[in-house]
Amino acid sequence: MGEDLEQLKQRLPLLDYLRQQNWIGRPAGQGPEFVGLCPLHHETRPSFYVNARKNLFYCHGCGQGGDLIRFVELSQHLSFRHSLTYLEQQSALADPDTVLRQASVFYQQQLDRYPEARRYLEQRGVRDPALIRELQIGYAPGGSLRRHLLAQGCSLDLLRHTGLVNPQGHDTFYQRVVFPCCQDGRIVNLYGRSLGTAFAHRFLPGSKGNLFAWESVRQFPSVVLVEGMFDLAVLWQAGFRHATCALGTHLTADQLQQLCDRPRTVYLTFDVDANGSGQQAAHALAHRLRAQGITSRRVLLPSGHDPNSFFVQGGDARQFHSLLEAAPL
Numbered sequence: 001m002g003e004d005l006e007q008l009k010q011r012l013p014l015l016d017y018l019r020q021q022n023w024i025g026r027p028a029g030q031g032p033e034f035v036g037l038c039p040l041h042h043e044t045r046p047s048f049y050v051n052a053r054k055n056l057f058y059c060h061g062c063g064q065g066g067d068l069i070r071f072v073e074l075s076q077h078l079s080f081r082h083s084l085t086y087l088e089q090q091s092a093l094a095d096p097d098t099v100l101r102q103a104s105v106f107y108q109q110q111l112d113r114y115p116e117a118r119r120y121l122e123q124r125g126v127r128d129p130a131l132i133r134e135l136q137i138g139y140a141p142g143g144s145l146r147r148h149l150l151a152q153g154c155s156l157d158l159l160r161h162t163g164l165v166n167p168q169g170h171d172t173f174y175q176r177v178v179f180p181c182c183q184d185g186r187i188v189n190l191y192g193r194s195l196g197t198a199f200a201h202r203f204l205p206g207s208k209g210n211l212f213a214w215e216s217v218r219q220f221p222s223v224v225l226v227e228g229m230f231d232l233a234v235l236w237q238a239g240f241r242h243a244t245c246a247l248g249t250h251l252t253a254d255q256l257q258q259l260c261d262r263p264r265t266v267y268l269t270f271d272v273d274a275n276g277s278g279q280q281a282a283h284a285l286a287h288r289l290r291a292q293g294i295t296s297r298r299v300l301l302p303s304g305h306d307p308n309s310f311f312v313q314g315g316d317a318r319q320f321h322s323l324l325e326a327a328p329l
């Protein structure tokens with residue numbers, strides 16, 4: 001308990017907390033002290049001091065003083081125990097991981113409220129409700145995330161910092177189906193696929209994370225690597241649970257490392273598009289994999305197809321299995 005308390009106070013320094021609550025303090029001299037109006041009693045001349053190094057406050061006006069928890073007890077009129085619960089929530093909401101998780105949960109809750117989102121999934125051949133839950137697919141209608149997260153106690157600064165809200169203060173994702181991107185079990189980004197005319201693919205700033213669901217896929221002696229989340233969704237739905245996705249054809253160094261973490265065969269299943277870019281990317285990746293001692297095979301879908309369109313237009317598991325078997329080295 002004592003340990004947790006110290007950690008909590010370090011995670012959420014008193015001065016940061018006060019500033020989140022709009023307290024304005026000026027440096028009091030050269031040291032780590034700040035002074036401002038007391039939030040605990042009415043005054044016109046500043047007598048509330050905060051020592052940022054000691055993480056303590058003292059007010060010469062009302063005589064109150066102590067640490068962050070004491071301050072919360074006094075300012076929120078909460079018991080010691082309730083102050084701790086309150087602060088645990090506050091410090092969690094100052095953490096980008098938590099905010100991305102909350103955004104993902106919110107988007108998942110929206111999915112059933114917007115028929116256009118369900119229709120879009122249907123069009124892309126994603127129907128299984130259990131799979132939709134498992135992939136944590138959500139929908140960003142746009143215009144409601146900011147309000148929701150602010151009401152949960154997130155700061156606007158943090159929403160901007162994560163990129164969930166743009167510099168103008170609006171939701172970044174509008175009318176997009178949203179998938180979480182994870183790394184080591186944490187959500188590090190969100191991918192949004194536009195339903196409308198906006199640019200199709202969008203991420204928040206920062207890393208796109210690990211290969212999708214790598215914890216469960218890495219155990220297989222062979223894996224199917226696809227470009228997009230809708231490719232992965234239809235493959236999983238058809239029983240190809242050894243499919244993973246790099247969200248694009250260019251693998252990050254970490255993602256390449258993951259593919260090469262043990263001997264395995266990688267089925268490169270990129271788009272077969274008219275300009276040949278998917279196949280060029282597959283060719284280049286095959287090279288990089290061979291240099292690491294990994295065997296790869298290029299899956300040749302019918303011309304103009306990606307795995308998603310292959311299944312949407314009537315392809316089935318047996319046919320896809322034959323394509324895997326026929327894939328040239």
Ligand SMILES: [Zn+2]
Binds near residue numbers: 038
């Ligand atoms: Zn005071």
